[in-house]
């Protein structure tokens with residue numbers, strides 16, 4: 001049996017999204033900016049997809065969404081253009097973020113330190129969250145941007161974004177959230193959250209890879225990261241990937257349609273898997289279930305090296321992760337586990353299991369059996385586990 005439990009790394013393409021994309025990969029391949037009919041015949045689908053997208057996150061209109069190639073680009077854009085627009089000009093000097101952001105935020109911020117950007121990185125508590133009080137204490141007149149993720153990619157924990165954005169705004173600072181792991185799993189309403197910028201990526205909600213977006217509230221000023229042919233009103237140049245945009249919009253609409261299912265079926269399967277893990281001695285899971293997106297478990301299994309567990313599971317046809325996919329080729333401990341205060345030994349035993357609406361009960365039962373077998377085998381040969 002093949003069981004895919006690595007949906008926070010990427011997801012299967014929704015069959016409806018695939019069907020919607022097909023004409024734009026084959027006969028309707030025109031460039032939407034061309035004046036001839038090959039170009040113009042893409043316009044209705046493109047307009048429809050942009051409308052579908054802004055409706056899905058409750059933005060005010062489709063001009064508030066700019067298409068990018070991925071969330072890494074969206075995150076780089078917000079951080080780097082904040083530097084160009086506010087910090088390099090001497091207007092402000094500081095960016096506030098957290099210790100558990102994805103590298104697309106963390107590494108970009110670290111890079112900008114070379115150019116004099118001051119960083120405040122808020123530590124997280126044992127659940128992997130920051131509190132509104134922490135942000136309130138860190139704020140000041142010098143803050144150019146606050147960037148806090150909506151849901152963490154490893155723990156699945158959901159940050160109190162609405163409250164945090166309100167605090168940033170009290171100081172006149174714009175607020176960005178990386179919502180990559182939230183869209184399609186929980187309702188995301190940009191007007192209710194009142195964020196200025198929100199990043200997303202299609203391949204995390206059963207859309208195609210290589211396409212994402214940035215919501216920009218009221219089309220406020222954010223200098224382009226990619227200059228060129230003035231696509232998307234000059235805000236992000238590059239020929240539009242019509243198939244990708246159409247696939248992304250359909251995938252998000254489908255995921256939103258299945259939100260109740262996500263909250264019942266996926267949550268029930270996740271909880272079943274989690275309860276089975278917790279029946280094993282010396283296993284712990286990060287964060288309370290009700291404050292997590294419904295699909296994610298970050299467990300630590302004492303005495304079981306995460307990579308060894310992955311290989312055992314892989315042999316049994318099960319895909320899981322020890323942390324974010326970007327770091328998984330390096331034999332390193334899970335940085336998020338370390339950020340929440342786990343010691344290095346425990347951080348080496350991280351196992352992330354992330355489900356989707358396409359997982360079945362039979363798959364979860366199979367995974368439970370194989371995980372239990374692997375724990376038994378690996379603990380028997382472990383030098384660090386007291387038998």
Ligand SMILES: Cc1ncc(COP(=O)(O)O)c(C=O)c1O
Pocket residue numbers: 008009069070071072073102104149151152153178180181200201202212324325
């Ligand atoms: C929270 C978060 N932000 C950003 C990204 C980067 O997304 P993309 O693959 O679209 O660049 C990821 C991918 O794992 C993520 O989990």
